[in-house]
Amino acid sequence: MNELQWAPQYLGSQYEAGKVIGTCIFEYIQSPDFNPLAPFENVYEYKLARYFYRSKASLWQIDKFFKTNLLPTDLPETSRVYFKSSYTWRNKMCELVMEQPRWLQGTVDFYLQQGCAFYYRDVKSTVSYLL
Secondary structure (H helix, E strand, O other), rough: OOOOOOOOOOOOHHHHHOOOOOOOOHHHHHOOOOOOOOOOOOOHHHHHHHHHHHHHOOOOHHHHHOOOOOOOOOOOHHHOOOOHHHHHHHHHHHHOOOOOEEEEEEEOOOOOOOOOOEEOOOHHHHHHHHH
């Protein structure tokens, strides 16, 4: 019966402390233009958008929030909210889903009704998006 013996293996000198093993392939993260909160400008804007989403606020309620001017106007640049309505909030939320296939429009003629509009997505782009 053979016993397996374990012995520590030492790495070469290229892996010593303080030496660079490899470079990061995500170079855009090191760019000063990189924003981990994109499409939002700052943490405050992100948290407000997240609150609207999690609380299932209606578009009417979001518009009412902005019309009542509950946000202070003297906030520093890092705490300002740049979406000012439900429409712009919704556009920011749609930007979170990248490369979403576009909706296309067509018309169809039925026997009793002509020119009925319908909406669809391209099959190839939708399948590649899902995969």
